Amino acid sequence: MEAIRKAREAAGWWAGLSFRERRAHLLSWKRIIAARSDELGDVIHAETGKPLGDALLEIMLAVEHLDWAARNAERVLKRRRVRSGLLAADQGAALEYRPLGVIGVIGPWNYPVYTPLGSVSYALAAGNAVVFKPSEHTPRTGEWLAAAWAEAVPSPVLQVLTGDGAIGAQLVAAGVDKIAFTGSAATGRKVMAACAQSLTPVVIEGGGKDAMIVAADADLDAAAKAAAFGGFGNAGQTCAGVERVYVERSVYPEFLAKLAAIAENLQPGDDGPYGRMTVPAQVDIVRRHVDDALARGGKAVVGGPESIKPPYVFPVVLAEVPEDSAAVTEETFGPTVVVNPVGSLDEAVSLANATSFGLAASIFSKDTGRSRALARRLRTGAASINSVLGFAGVPALPFGGVGDSGFGRVHGADGLREFSRAQSVTWRRFSAPMEVMSLSRDPAVLDRAVKLFRIRHARGATPRPADPRSPGRPGA
Template sequence: MTIHADYRDAATSGARDELQSVFATGRTKPLQWRLAQLAGIERLCQEQEAAIAEALAADLGRSAVEAWLGDIASTVAEAAYARKNLKKWMRRKRVGLPLAQRPGSGWVQYDPLGVVLIIGPWNYPLYLSLGPLVAAVAAGNCAVVKPSELAPATSALLARLIPRYLDGDAIKVIEGDAGTTQSLLAQGFDHALFTGGTEVGRKIMAAAAPTLTPVTLELGGKSPVIVTADADLDVAARRIAWVKLLNSGQTCIAPDYVLVDRTVRDELVAKIVETIRAFRAGDSPSLRIVNERQFDRLASLIATASGKVVAGGGSNRAELRIEPTVIVDPAPSDPLMGEEIFGPILPILTIESTDAAVKFINARPKPLALYVFTKSTQTGRRLIDAIPSGGAVINHLAMHCLVPQLPFGGVGDSGMGAYHGRWGFEALSHRRAVLAKPAKPDPSLVYPPYTERALKIMRRLF
């Protein structure tokens, strides 16, 4: 999508001020308004499933099943969970007071921040736009949703549907390119939530700095899988292949590479290759990539890899399609191992021990997710504790993202802040400290001039 500068400026200029005026009326604060928006998000996904699937197919070549699984069902679940628990989340939390502050009462209340900016990505353009919106409206905020221009059909669909299902005066969709995002950030929002790559995340943070806009950055990184010698290899192969192939590997928490014990490497490789072949039976052997730039980057990663290609490797630039590719033991210095793959390429590296796996991963930037396959609970927990990551799963992949009771976010290069469920509600609320004191008693000893006796008493109290 190409947005001319004059249109972009007209669309973005004053967007934050306009919504701030709406917020100032108190319109978004009541429980009923928040519940209505959450219910509207659920209805949008359920009633428009066919239209959403059509848009995702146009943008990403996604099947209807993957559209439902990756974008629709996850969004509905997030909104439904928030709607069912919101009244409890909004309650004030009473706290005890020290002796010096008695009599009185203290509590923490959750106030809306104001106007939130949500910058969506192209890989799950519905879920990763509406999921943060769930948190924003649950917390009682107005919001601007800026969908990705790299998923134009879904962006246009959101622009058309959100005003139909939600409060169009308090929630705006603004389409456009990176310049639009920069123009919005320059207005100074009360919070910005961005989902995307690490390099763009740095630009978002830099653009937010002049206005002191707080940011939640959901980024990515090279999420590793450790497969120990005692792991169930059939299960590991199925789950690794399944999650790797979802959305053509264009998932921020997809397995980026596998570290497998030497004693079971060949067996695991054979099972993964066989599973990929079985999963693609009756379908095209190749997977659609979002655009030419991403295609060329992925094709280059395959071409420059020094390991052995044991499956796939083929591509078709005219159709933007790449075969699921498994590469065994590429060099750690290969470009394949230096950047997030974000495509259907799976490097599998041999390790001599779990200690070697820990050392290998910890020598690199902290990943968004860590996956461990082992039959030993003790080994699984030891590895999770030894390797920092945004989230972690033992004996599966990516499923933590679908649990609204768990926070979802990165650490270090993979992001900052977290949301989902109550964590999203709190991330987009101000946790406000309130202390209420009676007018009496009002002892004179706390006021100057201070006597020795008064100071002795105060030292004991404070």
């Protein structure tokens, strides 16, 4: 693949730059994106159907991460001394993070700038070249980013390949040093299987079925607004949004009424609170989930099958939906929210965790300490307390999931290290006072070393009683 050949050549130059030199190039790229954000926003709007305001918000979040990666790469990845320890006292030791080489990034269509730049920005800041394959539904967005890069940095350190899944498969098989994939769990498994053939490492973000927990003491107005934003924003096409809500029974009717009042007044459109469904096939998934939920005894509090008017889907609020329905177990990726009552917060946590996904969750309660304790029990990569998607705007926080939501992390220091390889280096500073790393070591030296070892590590241990049936050790 020609793009990989060019990337290999460019990677040598890019990795040879200092952190400060790379930072200057990355910040030049950032300034172009920020200065022309209206232009990029128009491209995103045209390709995804999301309102221009949402497109601009996505760009702003992406630029914050780009800026953080550029400015913090040296602090996170620079060479640093580490303690050698007593056994290796004669050795000096240091740790350094080196670039992997060429990173292949396969991006999604729902957030065509924010999500892929979570990998692209951090991979570049870590000293790698990147070949980026945007979704076939948002190719112009990817091409715009590549053109902005070429203007800021006249080197193919960042290249874009457009096309369908076949191009992505070629990229996976082209011999890159790591793949960063965002998409469905099913496709993620195929990517991982292909990477296994060459032992190419991979970081995967495979979607979510994210839950919100609403405690009896929560600010219900704030919780309802957040559930609406997380569930209906971007037409529900947000992997870390809100698809399930578990509400303590005592406040369940009031919360449901507040959420319904918000949903009933939402009208999708080009200038509405959210836009069309980006991918026509996603409409069929939404329809199937709504039909299944109602067939199993769930209630349509707002909307229903009649809400599906391609290319738009009007808000759907479903209540008391069986936990084994598709609307609860599968990622819907549409503007629908399932709201179910629970008898306790323990039950809410149990139900929130009863999924193969584990990307994000949110908790609403006035008791912050209890909320933090609940967050620790959630099987997710991220959690927000009294907000949704709060972590998305914090560049220092890593992002990623468990289970079908994938593995590996982007963003933050963990994201920089995700696209690096740790290299450990030692050097002998002086002759060891006790030479034990030798084939000709003195038995007396080893004996002294063992005595020191036991003094240091076995002090306070209770000796095992002697077994009277065991013969004595020779010379004992």
